[in-house]
Amino acid sequence: MADLYARLQELKKRKRASATPGADTSSGTPAAGSPDGAEAGESAAAVERSPGPDWERRAPGVYERSRVYPIARKSLPFDMDEDGRWYGLSPLTGPHSGVRPVFLDVETSGLSGGAGSTAFLIGLGFLAFAPVEGHASGAFPVEPAVTVYQLFLSEPSAEPALLARFAELVGAPDTACFVTYNGASFDLPVLRTRHIMNRLRLPGTLHWDLMPLTRRLYAPAIGSCTLGRVERLVLELGRDDDVPGSEVPPRYHRFIDTGEQAEIAPVLAHHYYDVAHLALLAATLQGILRDGDPRRRGVGHDRVALAKFLLDRGDQTHLARCAALLDEDIRETEERRRHVSAAARAGGFAARAGVRPPRAWSASRELRAVVSRRLKQWDELREIRRSLWLVRGTQYDAVELAKVLEHRFRDYSGALSVIEGWQEASGSRDPDPEIAHRADRLRRKLSRR
């Protein structure tokens, strides 16, 4: 900062000098290697940076490339038509309305957001059936593939052209659906800001952000669900020489300053795979939502979380599947619990370990109880409530079981013995008036019989 003053004086002096008639030096073309021109930074703006040899210049300052990423047919959801339209794209549309998924990923020139951070790289992926290499174009057999378009901004002033091309690729907004990973809080707000800055409106209406569902299904197993971890652990895809996100903005700025393509190349490759892998992840999730996880690669998803997700959507058609998922989980956790209890009993002093069931054990049962109620499977409901009461044995469990017995089976004496069991177990500590009321009511009902 100390030299700020001196530099300003120098520039002012030069301005005064160039304002004098006859002393005008600025109108001439900047001579090659002219120290003056280079110093003032005037010549830098004239150089346009191409990100690489395989990139096409669409407009001044805007570069584009497209690549095809083939996908194994078996890993695709089953109802995609020839135009890449996806039916029943979960969880957004019904089984009969088709949308074109647009896999979308954006890289920005700064990590803190704000109006000055630009989307210098926009990637769009489209699913389609593509002719297999080696065969004549248009001839069968065809395989599904993601076509990844990457748009690169090398001049900030070219943003309108970049966004125009983006809109062109997105196509008719009423059938397009953006599919992103964390796009709800990152990619889409960024693009919205960029459009506003250029007095445009962001095209596209539907949006499926894969992150929330991914988190629900896999966080219990893998913890943090960054796209990189999900790719590695769930999709079992590896990447070589990946660029960490924090390195993207500095690489971009160094590339713009120096024109060194080696700076930006890893970013471009990283981004290409981000978009392509989005399609794979979406296909995996779509498959799981439809009918389980047929591919069975990588870490398995959390059954209970999936059941809860399906349940939360309030869609009656999924109830049977929820029940099946939960029953499977209940069997598994019950076995594990028996195993632990047996081991604990053998260990003697650790016998109490078997008394308190693990959280997962009760979670799936709680959920199964909800499903049973919706399906009106009263016997199942009674059995689940009974096992919860026997194993976990809280006041809540007692009351819930008693309710089922009383209201669904009119088994007042059964309900009363559960409530009395709780009163006995809890002793005289904090007698709950609600419990006493319930017991009284059951006794009245019994006496009326």
Next chain:
Amino acid sequence: MVRELIDELRDDRAFLENVRHWQTIPATEGIYAEIPDGVDRRIVSALSRRGIDRLYQHQSEAITHAFNGKNVVVVTPTASGKTLSYNLPVLDAILKDPETRALYLFPTKALSQDQQAELNMTLEDGGLEISVMTFDGDTPPAVRGAARTRGQIIISNPDMLHAGILPNHAKWVQFFQNLRYVVIDEVHTYRGVFGSQVCNVIRRLKRVAEFYGSHPQFIMCSATIGNPQELAQAMVEEAVELVDRNGAPTGEKHIILYNPPLVDRVQGIRQGIVHAARGLALRFLRNGVKTIVFARSRQRTELIAGYIRKSLENVFTQNERIRVEAYRGGYLPSERRSIERGLRDGTIHGVVSTNALELGIDIGGLDAAILGGFPGTVAGSLQQAGRAGRRRTVSLAVLVANASPLDQFVVDHPEYFLDRNPESAYINPDNPFVLFDQLKCAVFELPMTADERFSPEAEEMLMVLEEHGVIRRSGDAYHWADQSYPAEGVSLRSATTDNVVIVDRTDGADVVIGEMDRPSAKELLFDNAIYIHRGEQFVVTNLDIENRRCYVERTDVNYFTDALVKLDVKVLTEDETITVDGTDLILGDVLVRSLAAKFKKIRFQSHENVGYGEIDLPEEQMHTRSVMIVFGPGLPARDAFDALSPAARPVALMRLARLLRDVAPVYLMSVGHDLGVHVTVRDPHFAEPALYLYDRYPGGSGLSDALPHVFERILTAAYERVVGCSCDSGCPSCVGPVDGNDGWSGNPKEAVLAMLTEWIGTRTSG
């Protein structure tokens, strides 16, 4: 009870001996005006439900200007209903078109909360459905989205506007598209460097608003200062109408300027403020008079409150049933709110506060205010004094002076305090260092074309920023070209973010105990310096300038240290020469270089030198603005200088320079620390004697540029201070006592007086 106290004081000869001036300002009737035609009738009925059927004249004037599409600044004292001046046009516009948006800017978060509470009350009383949202650093993320889209009135502060709202303007589309009014309250607090920064934030706000097609009107409020209209126009860079006739009724007010008794007349030592303030406060409280005491520092606040409580301590009388609290920054918000509530409902009888309570926070009306020292500006004094007195009751304000030249000048000149306030506030929005930071933020927000007139200095600055690689010319505009978020690194308030952190390492501890700006650290925190913090002594073990850390350890020695700072001022430009009052003032840029190479160890009490040490630190450099007073041949100032004995000349010049700096705040809203001084008997640049007054902020904060306009009056004030001082040979209240280090054993007061008499004495007496 106030009346009885006043009568008692009038008869107290011992008290009156120390009173330099007693002004009684009689009660005034209100001047009223009808509510202007066209105000939405829902507002009219809401007001009438609160018992308001007509307005004060200043309110009506302000509202009429706003209705006519004009910017306006309202100057009114405390408790004159100024909030209605802006709330009324804003609410009216929103009721007529619910899409309308308004932005309220307050200098502090506490004030924002207060205003939100008051506004909500007005809205609830009137059953008006208008959404008022506070958007500041404390706003939870969940509420922020709602504020952006639905808040019709956004209450915020300049810092949040700067770092949170403007850089994310694309999230505020509805707000900016419909931004009709911007209210800037307490605009007089935006002066100097802070004001210069805020002015640039307003430039950015206008730019962004324009992008979305809106041109907001500004309604500003200011305390009484000398140039409210000038400051307001400088702040928004548009024409602004002035409303400065207060129409609110006022109660009878007594203002007493009190000079504590001299303990030692020769050395000019007076009874300290702490004791004087405690004595007066106790007397007032025991008379049942609700009293607020203002102290100049947090430490003094606690000290005075503690002393008062100690004096009241008595279990048999339950401390005489008087409750006194301290109030200052650093308390928890809940503690503050509870004290404010106690003051309003009367359960707290006395409060000792820093200036934290000076700005608009509602604590109800108190009966008496005691100002423990001149708060630095007349505007501040009036705001503090205004804390006492409700609209129709008698009140009392006592200014207790300390021994500084500024305080002594003020008690000697009640007219400065009571007549039209002479002090003016200045900003310098084109300060290159401020602009360097602000332009980054502006370009980040929207690309800037080369012909955009953001600032007259923008063109060159944009080139510099491009050289720094943070912006990039593309097409016909400059674009942000860096990965950072520039507003994050720019603080509006601190002159420099470049602070040294002081770390206590006593016995292996590692505790941060304070901070100091880097230039000062070089003069005060060099290796082996004694640093005194809250009464405890520390010795500096290592000043690590590069990493901005200073390590200290507790110690116990009988001396303190004082760096010998060599100062050198180099003239870079001479922009303007103004001949004024017998001398030439040259306004220009200077390079100030300071080097602390040695330090003295000085024994406590006796102040004798007990040793020296070396300081090994690089030189400090600063480019800034300066007023250079050149004593050219033939000018009266030169004659006055030449009339002194050669040995007396450098001493008299230096003492005069410091005195000018000390009294300058009377006219410039600065504090002593804002201006630096330097003198040369034969200046290397001018080849004449010269005296420099310079801005102690890189690039200048506007003080030097304003100085020539008030130089004559500052010089006169300095002269009057010397003439009026009761000491014999200089004291802390005028030119400073005799100092053996001057290398001249003469009487500095006589020398300065002789020089000033020769220079301007004839003018002033005539």
